Each structure stands twice: as structure tokens, then as C-alpha cells.
Amino acid sequence: MQRDEIFEKVRDVLVEALAVDEDEVTPEATIFGDLGAESIDMLDIGFQLEQAFGFKIEQGEMFPEGVTSDPDMVQDGKVTEAGLTMLRERAPHINTAALEADPRLEKVREIFTVDALVSFVERKLAA
Amino acid sequence: MRWMWIDRVVELVPRERLVAVKHVSLAEEHLHDHFPAVAADDGSILRPAMPVMPMSLIVEGMAQTGGILVGHAEDFREKVILAKVSKATLEQDALPGCTLRYTAVIKSFSEMGASILGTIEMAEPEANGSPSFETVGSIELIFSHLDRNMAGVAYPEHNFVFGEGFKTLLRTSGVLS
Numbered sequence: 001m002q003r004d005e006i007f008e009k010v011r012d013v014l015v016e017a018l019a020v021d022e023d024e025v026t027p028e029a030t031i032f033g034d035l036g037a038e039s040i041d042m043l044d045i046g047f048q049l050e051q052a053f054g055f056k057i058e059q060g061e062m063f064p065e066g067v068t069s070d071p072d073m074v075q076d077g078k079v080t081e082a083g084l085t086m087l088r089e090r091a092p093h094i095n096t097a098a099l100e101a102d103p104r105l106e107k108v109r110e111i112f113t114v115d116a117l118v119s120f121v122e123r124k125l126a127a
Numbered sequence: 128m129r130w131m132w133i134d135r136v137v138e139l140v141p142r143e144r145l146v147a148v149k150h151v152s153l154a155e156e157h158l159h160d161h162f163p164a165v166a167a168d169d170g171s172i173l174r175p176a177m178p179v180m181p182m183s184l185i186v187e188g189m190a191q192t193g194g195i196l197v198g199h200a201e202d203f204r205e206k207v208i209l210a211k212v213s214k215a216t217l218e219q220d221a222l223p224g225c226t227l228r229y230t231a232v233i234k235s236f237s238e239m240g241a242s243i244l245g246t247i248e249m250a251e252p253e254a255n256g257s258p259s260f261e262t263v264g265s266i267e268l269i270f271s272h273l274d275r276n277m278a279g280v281a282y283p284e285h286n287f288v289f290g291e292g293f294k295t296l297l298r299t300s301g302v303l304s
Contacts, residue, residue, distance in 0.1 A: 017213070040210045044269050047235035047242045059239050059275065 001125055007118050013048040014114065017041055027115040035114075045117075055124050062120055063112050064090045068105060079103040087111075093119035131292050132188035133229065136195065136300035144232045145196035147300075149188050151180050153223035180221040185247060186212060189266045193231035193243035195297070197270045198289055200236060206273035206288045210240065217264035219249060226250045228260050240271040 011025040018035050031037045037045070046057045059065070064087060067073045073083030079099060087096050094116045099107050138146035151158075158178035165174040190209045198207045221227055228248040235242040245266040250258035273288075297303040 040269070040271060043240050043271060044211055044213060044242070046239075047237075047269070050235060056237075059237075 003118060003122060006121050006125070007114075009052050010049070010114065010118050010121060013045060013052055014117075017044045017048055025114055027113065027118070029114045030110050031112045031114065031117065032109040049117075049121065053121055053125065057124075060090075062091075062117070063094075067108060074105055077105050079105060079108060091116075091120075093117075093123055130187075131191065131296055132184055133191050133296065136192075136297065136302050137228075139196070139199065139302055142196075142200045142233060142236065144230060145192055145199070146231075147188075147192040147195075147229045149227040149229065151221050151223055151225050151227065153178060155180075157181065157184065158223060178223055180227075182215070182217050185217060185221060185227065185264070186215055186266060188227065189229050189231065189243075189245040189247065190268055191293075192229040193241075193245055193268050194270060194288070195293065195302075196231045196233060197236070197241045197243070198293075199302070200233075200241070201272075203286060203289045205275075206286055207240075207270050208273050208288060209268060210271040211269040213242075213267040213269060215264070215266045217247065219263040221249060221263075224252045226252075226258060226260075234267075238272065239275050240269060243268045243270065 007027070011022060014020060014025050014031075014035060015022055018037055018041060020035050024035065029035055031045075042062060046062060049055075050057055067079070067083055067087065070083070073080055073086060079087075080103075084096055084100060084103070087094060087099070094111055095113075096111055099111050133147040133149050136145060136147045138144070158180065159176070161179060161181050162177045164172050164176040167173050190212075194207050194209065198205065226249070228250070230246045230248070232244045232246075233241055234244050245268060246262060247264040247266065248260035249263045250260045252258060294303060
């Protein structure tokens with residue numbers, strides 16, 4: 001499946017799950033910020049992606065859990081090198097460059113973009 | 128006490144579907160508040176009372192139907208909570224005397240929760256013969272297994288979701304012995 005085809009299906013899922021307009025779902029849009037998702041929406045998005053693409057998603061696979069509550073991963077309100085390494089290993093579909101430049105905790109939610117979700121699906125389909 | 132919005136479970140196919148019924152009665156207090164008569168200052172009635180079961184409580188009825196189905200799948204070990212009403216449409220008011228039939232079907236199920244497709248049917252009371260049901264709405268719901276989606280938050284050990292109210296319903300429906 002081509003990446004633009006994956007993007008269209010991911011966009012349809014996000015429009016459905018988050019009640020946003022199609023034109024809001026750009027590759028750069030952040031899931032939690034620009035599209036207004038709450039953590040519980042991840043369950044909905046996960047189920048809909050499973051149905052749209054026919055694979056199973058494990059807990060924490062789309063977006064690693066527990067980063068913000070782990071003292072090894074976050075210190076003084078900033079994501080540590082260990083936290084960044086964990087994110088890179090467990091979520092290779094997410095581009096962490098922006099977080100490396102500005103590791104403040106509140107920036108974690110901003111690295112989870114539509115593009116990251118498309119990469120996630122692409123990797124799952126290729127696996 | 129838990130406010131129960133279904134009267135009986137009438138069909139259960141584990142991990143697949145559950146059907147429950149609710150008889151709407153004028154004896155229920157909420158119907159008198161939704162909607163009461165509107166009177167003018169002189170006492171004359173501007174609009175007579177219009178007792179209708181609120182849509183929000185119909186959603187709750189479907190949530191209880193779906194919640195039992197999802198809870199039963201793991202033998203009621205998980206604390207199943209309604210996380211999201213994804214969609215809800217209802218095309219007809221539920222008036223006193225009618226019967227609502229809720230059918231919940233599992234769309235997706237994982238260790239984290241489940242999604243449910245719910246269908247609402249309604250039957251008007253019949254003087255002769257069996258009431259016939261017609262579809263009046265649909266609801267899509269997401270349920271979360273509470274302990275698996277609240278990292279770092281500790282909840283009581285006992286399953287406060289499926290308390291006595293639910294157990295009584297399940298016993299009278301023959302789901303639990």
C-alpha cells in the first residue's frame with residue numbers, strides 16, 4: 001500500500017474518531033494538540049486502525065505509555081537521554097528531533113503527529 | 128444503589144452480542160420531569176406535559192447492555208467503564224408503555240477495552256398479539272478496562288463497576304446463578 005493511500009485511510013479514521021474536518025488532518029498536525037485528541041481517543045483510533053488495515057495493535061505500541069511518570073525518563077520537567085532513547089527504540093515511527101532540541105515535558109505530546117501515525121501503519125504493514 | 132436502565136438480559140452470546148429490554152413506565156419519576164407541563168402566571172397550561180424517556184438515559188441503557196457484554200467476556204474481572212460515546216442517533220421518542228430493545232455487538236476487543244455497535248429497537252404496546260419492534264436508533268460506544276488505561280492511578284481491588292445492582296439483574300436474567 002502506498003504512503004498516500006495509507007494517509008487517506010488514517011485521515012478517515014481521525015476524522016471519524018476525533019470529529020475533525022478533513023482539511024485539519026495534515027501530516028504535520030499533532031494528534032493531541034492540533035486535533036484535540038484525549039488519551040481515551042487512542043483506544044478508539046487504535047480499534048479503527050485495526051479494522052481499516054487488518055492488524056492488531058498492542059498496548060503502548062502507537063505511543064509509549066508511562067514516559068511522563070517514570071523518574072528515569074523525566075527529570076526536572078525534561079525528558080532525559082534515557083527517555084529519548086526509549087522513545088526512539090519503542091516508537092521508531094515517531095520523529096523525536098523536536099524533542100531532542102527542546103526536551104521539556106509538555107513537548108512530548110507535540111511529537112505525535114499524523115505523519116508519525118502514517119509511519120506507524122506503514123511499518124506495521126511491512127512487518 | 129445503582130440506577131439500572133435495563134430490566135432484563137434476554138440473549139447473550141459470549142464475546143459477541145447481548146440483547147436486553149427496558150420497559151418504559153409512567154411510574155418512573157424522570158418521565159415527570161422530562162418534560163413537565165408549562166403553565167402561565169394565571170395557571171393556564173401553555174404546553175401540556177410531554178413524558179419522554181431522555182435520550183441520555185437511553186444511551187446509558189445501551190452502555191449498561193454493552194458494559195455487561197464486555198464485562199462478561201473476562202468473567203467480570205475487569206472494571207469496564209464507558210469511555211466514549213462515538214455516535215448516537217435516535218429517530219423516535221420513547222413514550223410510556225413502549226418497550227426498548229438494546230442489542231450490543233462487539234466490534235473490537237482487546238486487553239485495553241472494547242468498541243460496541245448498539246442498535247435500539249422500540250415496540251409500542253399491542254392490545255392483541257405480540258408487539259413488533261422497529262429500529263429507531265444506533266449508538267457506538269468505547270469501553271475501557273479501567274485498570275489497564277490509567278497508568279499510575281490505583282483503584283480499589285474490588286470491582287465497583289459490577290456491583291449488587293448488576294448482579295441482581297444478571298441473576299434475574301439467568302446469566303449468573
